[in-house]
Structure formats: C-alpha cells, structure tokens
Amino acid sequence: MTADDVRLSHPRERAPDDKPKRGILLRLIRGLAMYLLPVVVIVAGIAGAVHLIRTAPQAQRRTPENPAALVRVEMVRRVSANAVVQAQGTVMPSQEVLLQPRVSGEVTELSPKLVPGGRFKTGEFILQIDRQDYKLAVEKTKSQVAQAEYELKLEQGHQEIARREWELLDMKEQAGALDFELALRKPHLLKATAALEAAKAALREAELNLDRTTIRAPFNCVVRSENVDLGAQVAPQTQLAILVGTDQYWVRAAVPVDHLRWVLFPDEHGEGGSKAAIRQELGTGPQGEWCGMVVRLLSDLEPQGRMARVLISVPDPLNLNEMNKRSHPLLIDAYVSVDIEGREVNDVFALPRTALRQGRQVWIMNGRNELEIRDVDIVWGNRDTLLVRSGMQEGERLVVSDLPAPVAGMALALEEPPPDPMPRTAVISENVRTAHGAGNAGSAQ
Numbered sequence: 225m226t227a228d229d230v231r232l233s234h235p236r237e238r239a240p241d242d243k244p245k246r247g248i249l250l251r252l253i254r255g256l257a258m259y260l261l262p263v264v265v266i267v268a269g270i271a272g273a274v275h276l277i278r279t280a281p282q283a284q285r286r287t288p289e290n291p292a293a294l295v296r297v298e299m300v301r302r303v304s305a306n307a308v309v310q311a312q313g314t315v316m317p318s319q320e321v322l323l324q325p326r327v328s329g330e331v332t333e334l335s336p337k338l339v340p341g342g343r344f345k346t347g348e349f350i351l352q353i354d355r356q357d358y359k360l361a362v363e364k365t366k367s368q369v370a371q372a373e374y375e376l377k378l379e380q381g382h383q384e385i386a387r388r389e390w391e392l393l394d395m396k397e398q399a400g401a402l403d404f405e406l407a408l409r410k411p412h413l414l415k416a417t418a419a420l421e422a423a424k425a426a427l428r429e430a431e432l433n434l435d436r437t438t439i440r441a442p443f444n445c446v447v448r449s450e451n452v453d454l455g456a457q458v459a460p461q462t463q464l465a466i467l468v469g470t471d472q473y474w475v476r477a478a479v480p481v482d483h484l485r486w487v488l489f490p491d492e493h494g495e496g497g498s499k500a501a502i503r504q505e506l507g508t509g510p511q512g513e514w515c516g517m518v519v520r521l522l523s524d525l526e527p528q529g530r531m532a533r534v535l536i537s538v539p540d541p542l543n544l545n546e547m548n549k550r551s552h553p554l555l556i557d558a559y560v561s562v563d564i565e566g567r568e569v570n571d572v573f574a575l576p577r578t579a580l581r582q583g584r585q586v587w588i589m590n591g592r593n594e595l596e597i598r599d600v601d602i603v604w605g606n607r608d609t610l611l612v613r614s615g616m617q618e619g620e621r622l623v624v625s626d627l628p629a630p631v632a633g634m635a636l637a638l639e640e641p642p643p644d645p646m647p648r649t650a651v652i653s654e655n656v657r658t659a660h661g662a663g664n665a666g667s668a669q
Contacts, residue, residue, distance in 0.1 A: 292637035297589050297621040300573050305611060307486040307566040307604040311534070313477030313502075315558045318537065319443060319469025326436040328459045329353040331452060338450050338465065343542075344441035350465075351439050353458065358434040365427040372420035379416040444470045446542070448556075473541040473554055475502055475516060477562045478531040486566030486604070487534065489521055500536050501563045504554055511552040514538050518564060536562065572603055573612040579624050580610060587623035587630060588616060595623070595634045 333352035337344060344350065445467040452464045477500075479487065490497035497518040504511045515538070522533040541554035554560075579586055581597070588596040600615030616622070625639065 292593065292635035293595075293627055294625075294639040295587075295589065295623045295627065295636050296625040296639050298576075298579075298624050300575070300616055300618070300620050300622050302571055302618055303574055304568060304570045305572065305574050306568050307611065308606060308609065309479060309483050309486055309564040309566050310606045310608070311477040311479045311562045311564065313475040313536070313560050313562050315504075315538075315541070315554055315556050315560060316474050316476055317448075317468040317556055318472050318474045319445070320448070321442060321445075321467050323350070323439070323464040323467055324460060325353060325439060325458050325462060325464065326460060327353060327358065327433050329357065329437060329457070331454055331456045331458060334452070334454050338447060338452075340447055340449055342447045343470065343544075344445050344447075344467075346441055346443050348441045349438065350441055351452065353437040353439070355434060355437045358430065358437055361430040362427065362434055365423065365430045369420070369423040369427050372416070372423040376413075376416040376420050379412050383410070383413050439464070441467070443467075446470050468556065470542050470544060471539065473538045473556070474519075475500075475536040475538055475560060475562060476522070477534045477536060477564070478526045478529060479534050479564070481525075481530075481532050483566075484521070484532055484534075487518060487521075487564055488567065489518060494519070499565045501565075502536070502538055502554070503561045503563075504552065504558055505561060506552070506558070512543075512554070514541065514554055516562075534564070536564075569603055569611050571613075573616060575610045575612055575622065576624060577605065577608055577610055579622055581630075586612075586616065587627070589621040589623055589636050589638075593636050595627070595630060595632060595636055597630065597632050 330353065331351055332354050335342075335344075335348075335350050337348075338350055448466040448468050450465040452458065452462070458464065488496060488498040500516040500518060502514045502516050504514075516536040518534055519537045520535050522535060524533065525531060526533055538554060543553055575586070580602075581587060584599050584602060585597055586600050588598055590596050598615050601613040602610055603613045604611040623636070627634075
C-alpha cells in the first residue's frame with residue numbers, strides 16, 4: 225500500500241495548519257451576526273411601520289355639528305284673567321257666646337247634647353232650672369193684678385159719684401181748677417191706674433223669669449266647652465257653656481299691603497266682595513275646599529309680618545248641608561290656604577312663575593328653533609302665576625324647562641309637543657268660581 229492510498233483511506237485527517245483558520249472564520253461570522261442582526265431587525269420594523277402608515281385608511285374631515293338642546297314649551301295666548309291673591313289665614317268663629325242664666329236656681333234637667341262638640345239648632349232645649357219658685361211668683365203677681373183692677377174699678381165708681389155731686393152743688397164758678405180735680409177724685413184715679421200698670425208689669429216680669437228657667441240655643445251652634453252638671457246651683461253670673469255658631473265661620477287672612485288694590489271689598493249693602501277658595505291643610509295634606517267671600521278689611525296690621533288682615537266669610541263650615549260632602553269639617557284655629565279672586569286684568573299673557581328667568585326675562589323658542597332671551601313687563605304675580613303685558617307675541621313658544629348654559633341663538637328642539645294653551649291664572653279663577661257655585665247651591669238647599 226502506498227502513501228497515497230493511506231492518505232485517501234483517512235479523509236478526516238487534515239493538516240495541522242487548517243484548524244486555526246477554521247476557528248478564526250467562525251469567530252468572524254459570530255461577530256458579524258451579533259452586530260448585523262439588531263440592525264436587520266430595526267430596518268425590518270421601520271419598513272413594516274412605513275408600509276402600515278402608507279396603506280392605513282385616511283379619516284375624512286367634517287364640520288363639527290352643533291347639537292340642539294331638548295326643551296319643553298307652552299304656547300302663549302292673550303287672555304283676560306283675574307289676579308288671584310294667595311294668602312294664609314286662621315279660622316275663627318263668626319258667632320261665639322258665653323252662655324249664662326238670667327235667673328238663679330237648681331239645674332233639674334240637661335240636654336244630652338250639652339257636651340263639647342254637641343250641636344244645637346236655633347231654639348232647641350239646652351237645660352232646665354227649677355221652676356217652682358217662679359211659678360209661685362207668677363201666681364202672687366196675678367193676685368196683685370186682680371187687687372189693682374179691683375181698686376181701679378172701685379175708684380172709677382167713686383169718681384162717677386163725685387161728678388154727680390159736683391153737678392148738684394153748682395159751684396163751678398166759685399171753685400178753682402185744683403178744687404175741681406180733687407172734687408172729681410182725678411188723682412185717686414191716676415194712682416189706681418198706675419198701681420194696675422205696675423202689677424201688670426210685675427206679672428210680665430214674673431212670667432219672663434219663669435220662661436228664663438228654660439235655656440234654649442240662641443242660634444245654630446256647636447258646644448265649644450261646658451261647665452255645668454245636673455243638680456248644680458246656678459246664678460246670673462254662672463258660666464254654663466261656650467257656644468259657637470255653625471252657619472258660618474270667619475277666616476282672618478294675612479295679605480301683603482301692596483296686594484290690597486287687587487282685592488274687592490263689599491259695599492255698604494254687603495255686596496261685591498271678592499270670592500275666595502279656602503283649603504284646610506292638616507298633617508296629612510289638604511282636607512277639603514270651601515268657598516268664601518271677602519267681607520271687610522280689618523283696621524290693624526299683623527304684628528309679626530306687618531301685613532294687612534282681610535276677613536273672609538265661609539258658610540256651612542261643618543258640612544251640615546247635604547250638598548256639601550267633604551271628608552273633614554273646617555276646624556276653628558286651623559291654618560288654611562286662601563286664594564282670593566281679585567280684579568280682572570285684560571289683554572295679558574298668563575305664564576307659570578317657573579318660566580321667569582333672571583328677574584324679568586323669559587326664554588322664547590323662535591321660528592328658527594333658536595333661543596331668544598327677552599325682557600317682559602309683569603303686571604301681576606304670585607307664587608304660581610305671572611300676568612305679563614308685553615315682551616312676547618300671540619302664539620309664540622315659551623320655554624318652560626331649564627337649560628344648563630342658555631345662550632341667545634342656541635339651537636333648540638322640542639322634547640314633546642306643546643300642551644293646549646290654558647292660562648294658569650284662568651284655571652285658578654275657575655276653581656274659585658266652581659267652589660263658590662257649589663257653596664251657593666248648598667246654601668240654597
């Protein structure tokens with residue numbers, strides 16, 4: 225075997241000088257890979273980003289929209305309405321008496337209705353005082369009358385005899401006027417006549433005292449308090465009970481002085497006063513509504529609020545009439561709300577007070593559905609309603625809802641269709657008239 229054959233049979237064997245070259249080449253490749261790989265990654269990322277940017281969809285430019293604010297509106301109409309004066313008042317009795325006897329004696333009988341809250345009609349029996357002493361007094365005075373009548377007739381007989389004797393004596397020319405009267409017994413006749421009249425007066429007094437032993441109701445009333453029992457001894461100064469009339473109560477309402485010009489007061493015949501609606505408010509809310517009529521203006525001011533005080537008459541406060549069916553009667557000393565229908569105001573706009581902005585401004589939605597801010601001329605106003613003379617036109621849309629940042633000219637849109645134009649003041653006035661009509665119907669019954 226030759227040397228060449230031996231070299232071919234061992235091909236993995238290299239010359240000793242090839243091994244260092246291979247190591248250097250591997251290190252060179254590794255170094256280049258360490259520095260070139262980040263560069264390649266960065267270049268690839270940049271290229272990808274550029275490609276994404278170039279191929280991304282483009283946003284179209286548009287003009288920003290101005291969204292319209294949703295509002296609620298009411299159509300305004302010119303009306304003729306009554307100014308309604310709203311007030312607070314206190315219920316008080318129009319008739320109240322302290323029941324006292326006119327005679328002394330023992331109480332022998334009491335009506336079962338003589339208790340607080342009991343009701344009596346005019347002339348109905350209340351209590352009875354012992355009548356025996358007063359019956360005896362009547363009998364005694366009757367005998368005195370009979371005695372006086374006897375003496376008068378006897379004196380009349382004496383006078384007739386004296387007249388005849390005087391004519392027989394024929395002394396008319398010599399006697400004076402005094403002699404003539406004495407001879408005819410005229411003073412005696414006057415004395416007997418006066419005695420008879422006195423006896424008759426004593427009899428009438430005794431009969432009155434006998435009648436006064438029976439105490440009856442002086443008017444339709446309710447017992448506010450009582451202070452008598454069966455068998456009690458009473459005298460003319462004894463307080464038996466306090467009676468309050470039930471035909472009508474009074475409401476004393478406090479009204480601002482500057483509102484008095486709107487209230488109508490009755491004339492000297494008691495006619496022409498403003499109508500009023502009275503609502504009693506208890507712990508559970510309003511308890512019934514009564515009609516009333518302004519009867520007079522009191523002469524003093526309320527001490528606390530320095531407001532004028534108006535007296536209002538309320539018929540049938542206890543709902544005794546069958547036509548007036550309410551859940552509760554009107555209670556004395558109760559606080560009530562009062563709506564007084566005042567003078568009529570013509571050619572005005574009736575607005576809810578919540579529509580007033582910044583003192584005397586209102587918001588109007590014009591024909592372009594934009595906001596207009598206007599000043600108005602207020603003729604009358606209370607806590608619910610305003611009467612406006614100018615500042616708006618018939619049929620315009622009044623904005624009644626709130627806006628967070630109102631600016632003149634801002635776009636508006638209707639939240640819901642506007643309701644039918646029904647002035648609030650007219651509604652209140654109609655309620656007052658309705659209550660008054662119901663009260664008149666009940667009174668007629």
